[in-house]
Amino acid sequence: MSFDVEQAVGSLQNEFPQNIVNIKEYRNETTILIDKESINKICNYLKHNLDFTFLADLTAVDYLEVKSPRYEVVYHIHRFGPDCEENVRIRLKAELTDSEPTIDSVVSIWSGADWLEREVYDMFGIKFIGHPDLRRILMPEDYEPFPLRKDFDVRNREASKKSFEKALEDGTD
Amino acid sequence: MERVEFISEEEVLLHEDGTRTETMMLNMGPQHPATHGVLRIVLHLDGETVVKAVPYIGYLHRGIEKLCEHITYQQCLPYTDRMDYIASICNNIGYILAVEKLLGIEDEIPERAKTAEVILFELGRIESHLVGIGTNALDLGAMSAFLYCFKERERIYDILETVCGARLTTSYPRVGGLPLDLPDNFEEIVRSFLTIFPKTLNEVDSLLTRNKIWIDRTKGVAVISAEDAIDLGLTGPALRGSGVPYDVRKATPYLGYENYDFEVPVANEGDAYSRYLCRMEEMNQSLKIIDQALDNLPDGPFIADLPDIVLPEKELTYTKMESLIRHFVIVYEGFKPPAGEIQHAVENPKGELSYYLISDGSGKPYRMRVRGPSFVNMQALSQMVEGSLVADVIAAIGSLDIVLGEIDR
CATH class of the missing domain: 1.20.5 (Single alpha-helices involved in coiled-coils or other helix-helix interfaces)
Incomplete structure (x- = not known):
């Protein structure tokens, strides 16, 4: 039996019922909105229990005057599965307010997040707590x-x- | 000079016999022929050994993501080929596919356009690998392999020029398919490339693969293990060289890649030589794909019949009022994808390239995020070179095959 997105979502819902704000499905992609305090907990669970070993992308979006809270940090997390044949990808999102644009860093979970978080800091001014070297990267x-x-x-x-x-x-x- | 903040506490080294030595700081780049663009690496050296390597990027930053928030979806296309300009056609196709997914019109794209895009995509891959291998070899002193590679690259440019009129910055397909039908001699010129190219590939292979100097300079150099490669988010030959068979064309096929018979080459050592072997074999596989695509290149329409998205034929805009209005509206307002967000990934020659597009229902992208493979792959450099010699830094950069236009965007 192969692993799919529903299983990942179901497992997350079981494990973190109060941290998941909502789940959306659009053009075959699943977006899970979580509260920002639980980002490390959920990412750890995804990596170590559900084998989502690959952080495909990490970025942010500014929704100034479109919605509040203002910022969203977006994580694309990928699971290869055995022999890279399953390939399940989910999108995690956490909302940050204008007054406190900070979130826990995930560098300790995926070291590839290092530069990606630096870029988000550089471009949006979002601070990642626990990042080893949060400097500007492109500017x-x-x-x-x-x-x-x-x-x-x-x-x-x-x-x-x-x-x-x-x-x-x-x-x- | 007070600008020495990047010298860390590691500059004093304590040796086992109690002696203290200081590391030397060497600034490599931003103007350095072997950094493949404007990359600066601050090397902290103990003798000739690299203690620490800190890359500094951003010299080529143009703010493409910001620019694209102010222009329509079609206008973003020329920016995409200025990112990875070594394989601009692949960036173009990747972007077009992402917009098509955002619009939800993937099923309406005619087969002829899809097949042609596969051919061009694979030509782009060969082009990029030729530059990657050629310059890697050039940096390590093998001039002739570079010349062989660049000669073949010119042939691919000729094909691209015949198809779209541009050689480097192609900006070629359009949302919905191809802007013009393929030229009549398209099949013929690609076929002739398919017969000539394997010979050159063999020559490059015999120049390098069993060359003692090449092997000495690349085997066991810039090693990265499979676990580290996944952890760092590497993709493309940098990941497959470490034994992880992840290829977006197989993982989440686009453009009908599931119908082509090809393999994903993998090498297990994780060193510069493994990455080289992966690239060489990938070119062979690309030839195989192009051959199959040419066999199945269907006749028929080359652009989807979607009046709201696709520009009317140029001739009609001169003679028909309705076409002129349609043309005007699409150019000025742009087509309007429904509000929503998508991510679409393609297997660029250098790794996974994905576009994350957010539409707010207007004619301009609310946010366009480009996840370029080079940006993420570049992170591995420090880990690869620490503890090795200065000369190996050159081999490592070359074997990662980065392009600064895409790192800085």
Whole structure:
């Protein structure tokens, strides 16, 4: 008997009945919305009990003025199964408020989350608690705004100018 | 100079006999021919041994994900081929498939378009592997293999040019199928490539596979175990070189890959040589797929009959009012996928490329997230090179086959 998404969802529902907020199915993809406090617990369970060993993607979405809480952190988690033949993928989501955009890091569960979480921090300013090295990754280190936030002003060049001038200054020492 | 914050406490090494030595910091890149673009790696060295390697990326960051939030779905297409520009056609097709999934029109795409996309996708794979192997060999001193590879790559560019008019930045298929029918001589030129290419592949094989210097430089170098590879999220030849047979074409087939007879090559050592072997065999498998696709290339429509999504024929926009209006609406407002979100993954030459698209019901993507294989694969570099020699860093970067346009996006 092969493993499928229903089984994974059923098992999660059994194990964490109060942490799962809702479950959606769209275009054959299953999205599970969980509360953000349980992210580590659920990911640990997924990896160690259900064999979801592969973190396919980790990203975030800003829903400014669309819905509240404002942010969603999105995890795509994959299970290969024996000989990579099952391939079950689920999407986990956790909502973060504007006033407290923080969530526990999953680097201790999948080390591949390291750069992905850094990128989310870089682009959205979401802090991952317990991340070993949460620095900006794509933008300059002293850059201030978070570009993928919906209220980022694309026409304002001040932030780039500032970090460019600082780099010039540092270079002339 | 006060900018030394990246030198960590590890700079002083205590040896067993009680002596203390300091590590040296070597800045490799961002302008360095062997970093395949603008990649900077800060190496902390003890003699010639790498103690720590810290990659710094972002020099090529253009904010493609942000840009795409402001333009229509069709306008995003040219941005996708500027990510992995070594295999731009694969990025294009990956994006198109994701949008088609978001629209829910996968079943309406004509067979001819799908089969042509398979052929182009596999040509893109060969193209990328040729660059990967060629530059890896070039970095390690084997100039001739590089020249052989690039000569064949030109042939693929010629095919792409015949099909879509561009060589590097193809921006080719459209949502719904192909913008124009394939040229009349398409089958002929691809067939002639299929007869010429295996000879060159053999030549590259005989130049490298049993070459003592090549083996010495790549065997046992930049090793990563299967567990670590999965844990780090590696995909593509970097994962299969460690013995994990994960290939999106088999795992969650798209474009009808389930109907093609091909194998997923796997090597078990997890070193640079294994990854090289995987790439070589993948090219053979791609040839097999192209051959089957050409045999089954059906005639008939090349683009879906979806008036709300597909542009009308150009001729008609000049002569028919309705077509002109349709053209105008699609270009200005874009087609509007129903609100929802999807992720679609394809097996790019370098690994799993997935697009995560969110639609809010308007003509522009609310969010487009690109999970590029190079970005994730690059994370393995530190682990691969720590404890090895400086020269092996070059071999490791080459064998990971990264492209900075996709890492930085």
